[in-house]
Amino acid sequence: MGKTGAGGVSCVGVAEDGEDNDADEDDFIPLLLSPSMSSDGALRGSSLLEWWVEELGTEEGVEAATAMETFWQGFFVASIFCQQGCVMVPVNGLFSALSFVGCVFLLVFGQIWDPGGSLVERLYEEAHDLLLFKAALKYSSGSHAYLSSWEKGTECCLWDDISCDNTTHIVSVDIHGLGGGVISQSLCRLTSLTIIDLSGNGLTGTLPPCLGNLSYLIKLNLNGNMLSGNIPLSFGNMSLLQYFDVSSNILGGSIPDSMGNLSSLETMQLSYNTLSGSIPDSLGNISSLRLMDLSHNSLSGSIPDSLGNLSSLETINLSYNFLSGSISDSFGNLSSLKVIDLSHNTLSGSIQHSLGNLSSLETMFLGYNTLSTRIPDSLGNLSSLELMDLSHNVLSGKIPDSLGNQFSLRTIYLNYNILGGSIRDSLDNLSTLKLIDLSHNTLSGSIPDSLGNLSALKWMDYNTLSGSILNSLSNLSSLKWMDLSRNQLNGTLPSSALPSSLEQLSLSLNGHQIISEAWFQKLGKLESPSLSDCVLNISTAWIPPFQLKALSLTSCKIHGQIPSWISTQFSLEELKLTDNNLVGEIPSWLLDMKLSYINFTTNHLEGRLLLNSSAWKGITALNMSNNALCGQIPLIWPPRIILLLLNDNLLTGNK
Known part of the structure; x- marks a missing residue:
């Protein structure tokens, strides 16, 4: 809801043709000061001019009559304003009457004292410009009544999403949730604006260059629209601008050098557009900048050294571009920096020591x-x-012991590099660590016993390790995800080695480990185990302590029929039992499960594949290849099936 400051006077809405819609000036009768009135109160057409000419002479009389005419016009308009509530006082009583008179004379003499910038005229013009701006907007089905308060003949400072200062200048336009439209240039004529927020309106068209002339603008937020074209050069003229957000549009072209002139800017959001070219060196001049987000564009070239001059910068995000070259050594000067994101580019060279x-x-x-x-x-x-x-770089060498000094570290991703050597004992100092991913490297050696001290650890992913799995891992009371697959682990895995908090487990045991029911005894939170290269020795009558969402048992030497304990997993969506020694027919209870993915390839399953319209309704992928299924290929298949593999069986009929 719009508002005015204390003692302010509200502007009255006008028709889109600029005409007043409240009263006819000729019908308004000033009763106090007119020197010549008819008995019915009507002003005689020429009597005012004749009276002044008679009293003062021709030349002086014309000037006086003109001045009085201007006075009466102002008095008329001011009265209309004041009658419509710009003076917020009781409607009855002497105080109300005096307030009304004071309001009228404030406006009238304000007009006389400043005839070149009439207050009344300005109020009408600003309302007129707002209505032109409204006319260029569109409304979605849910916003058809939006901006309904923007009507001619009403006070524009009380319109929804409009704010005025205590001199009735419109200073803020803050509108959201529309269904499109364009930004009318009439908005540029509201020269006192300090805030424009039109985010999330689906606006199209280009950015009006005239917005750059709004010298008082502090905030310009146009994110979440469909604006296209370039960022105008004139936007660099807004010397008071502190917040600039045009993210999530389809703006193209380069970032203009003139943006470096925004000496007051603190937030620059240009992400999720199609901006191209290089990052201008001039951006390093914006010493007040705290946040720079140029991510998700098509920017190229190197990162300017000048960005290292931004001593107030707290966040820099240049991710998802095509930036190349090395990370500037000058970045080590960004003493206020809290977040740096240069990911998903083509940066090369070394990580600078200055960081x-x-x-x-x-x-x-x-x-x-x-x-x-x-x-x-x-x-x-x-x-x-x-x-x-x-x-996802090509970092090599050992993991430095110094990383153990980062006592605040919660998450560390070093995966997909070519790091070598062993996991350092110094990592046990990271008492706040919750996630560590060292997978897809060339690490060697055993899992250090000291990792059992990381009580906050929730995710652990290693590979190419050797040795045995330590009992100390059971101390990881917060661990939810553990991936020790693609390793060369050996020895016996004690049933007590795994923490009860585990939800997802991926483990490769090289065929040396016998997994029994006792191994799962305390894993009541387990949701997604993936085991390979082990010997699974579990009774078919076993009732597990968990409810799984996904189960993968690959090369686990499972003999006999598909284990019936799987039928107790009512939440199971994905089932993979590949490369085992399963035999017999597909059980009927399996057809009733709400699975979306089944992979039984490379087994010895036999019999007919009996499907009906109610079997596996939600399944999207089915792989029964390399078995001994026989009979006709079913004519009826699950309705959502996308991937179907039945090759290398004994099936007949049309495919």
Whole structure:
């Protein structure tokens, strides 16, 4: 709801042709000061001019009559304003009458004292411009009544989503949830605007360059629309602008150099557009900038060294572009930086040692690039760091011991590199660590016993490790996800080695381990086990302590029929029993399960594949290849099936 400041006067809405819609000026009768009135109160057409000419002479009389005419016109309009409620006082009593008179004379003499910038005229013009702006908007089915208060003949400072200051200048337009339209240039004529927020309206068209002339603008938010074209050069003229957000549009072209002139800017959001070209060096001049988000565009070239001058910068996000070259050493000067995201580019070279100077850094995303050489020891100085993602690069060498000094670290991704050596004991200092992913590297050696001290750890993923699985892992009371597949683990896995908090488990045991019912005894929260290369020795009458969503048992030497204990898993959606020694027919209870994925390839299942319209209604993928199924290929298949593999069986009929 719009508002005015204390003592302010509201503007009255006008018709879109600029005409007043409240009263006819000729019908308004000033009763107090007119020197010549008819008995019925009507002003005699020429009597005013004749009276002044008679009293003062021709030249002086004409000037006086003109001045009085201007006065009466202002008095008339001011009266209309005041009658419509700009003075918020009781409607009865002497105080009300005096307030009305005061309001009228405030407006009238304000007009006389400033004839070149009539207050009344300005109020009408601003209302007129708002109505032109409204006319260019569209409304969705749910917003047909939106902006219904924007009507001619009403006070525009009381219109929805409009705010005025205490001089009745319109200073804010804040509108959301429309169904499209364009930004009318009439908005540019509201020269006192400090806030424009038109986010989430589905607006189309281009950005009006005249918006750059709004010299008082502090906030411009146009995100979540479908605006196209370029960012106008004139936008660099808004010297007071602090917040600029045009993200999630389809803006193209390059970022204009003039944006570096926005000396007051604190937030720059240009993400999720189609901007191209290089990042201008001039952006390094915006010393007040705290947030820069240029992510999800098509920017190319190197990252300018000048960005290292942004001493107030707290967040920089340049991810999902085509930036190349190395990370500038000047980034080590960003002493206020808390978040850096340069991921999903084609950056190369080494991680600069100077990044270890970022004492305020909390989040570091450098993944999905081609960064090489070693992880610098200096990163161990980042005492505030909570998340480090260096994944999907070509980093080599050992994991530095200094990473154990990052006492705030909660998440670390080093996966998909070529890191070697062993897992360092120093990592046991990371008492707040919740997720560690070291998979897809060339790590070797055994799992250090000290990892059992990481009581907050929730996710663990290693590979190419050797040795035995330690009992100390059961101390990881918060662990929910553990992936030790693709390793060379051996020895006997004690049933007490796994923490009861586990929900997802992926384990490769090289065929040496016998898994019994006791092994699962305390895993009541387990949802998705994936075991391979083991010997599964479980009774068919077993009743598990868990309810699974997915089960994968590959090369687990399962003999006999499909285990009947699976029928107790009422939430099961995915079932993979590949490369085992399963025999017999597909049980009828399996057809009644609400599965979406089945893979029984490379077994010895036999008999007919009996399907009907009620079997596996939700299944989308079925792989029964390389078995001994026989009979006719069914004519009726599950309605949602997308992938069907029945090759290498004994089936007959049309495919």
